[in-house]
């Protein structure tokens with residue numbers, strides 16, 4: 001582990017996202033399937049995926065320049081592009097069902113507001129909470145949906161989100177050089193609060209996909225433990241990416 005070159009995180013992830021963005025969605029038949037309760041919920045996630053990430057990108061560039069990782073900015077730009085592609089796929093699906101897209105929602109606005117002034121490390125920590133929530137959520141949508149098209153989108157999103165968690169774990173490890181227990185505790189508290197809000201807004205979809213509140217929270221906390229383990233391993237290897245050490249967001253669908 002100690003033999004890794006320092007701070008190659010950005011380069012490895014830039015290459016990963018470049019390759020991933022070349023791979024389109026293997027969409028099956030574009031079926032029409034309307035379930036207004038699910039559409040209401042999906043709209044919020046579609047909005048969340050559509051962030052332009054201006055501040056995150058700015059922080060990543062500054063942080064990368066300061067820590068000697070010149071590729072981090074480009075990696076982050078491609079990561080944001082991949083998230084926006086998720087928004088595009090979900091938006092395309094919703095529009096085809098005759099469902100309008102959201103322009104704003106209070107949860108998304110609060111989430112964007114609290115991230116903005118934080119700096120790179122805390123911003124990534126907040127982002128990790130959203131990335132974690134996405135895993136049980138898209139798993140539940142995939143299980144609950146009768147649309148082959150939506151199920152194919154969810155399958156691809158879950159695959160991408162697993163990589164996003166690895167990428168952000170590596171970033172956390174670089175940003176939080178002193179990975180103290182207090183930070184872990186604060187991060188868990190933030191995730192728990194996020195779970196409560198998400199359950200309030202999307203509990204029906206999560207229930208339809210087989211999650212009770214307890215199971216949903218446990219799944220999220222397990223993923224956070226994996227992210228912290230990945231961050232810790234990345235920190236020990238001075239920012240280098242180690243495939244075995246980083247997190248695996250297992251697909252449950």
Ligand SMILES: [Fe+2]
Pocket residue numbers: 049082083086134157161
């Ligand atoms: Fe996403």
Ligand SMILES: [Fe+2]
Pocket residue numbers: 083131134160161164
């Ligand atoms: Fe993501």
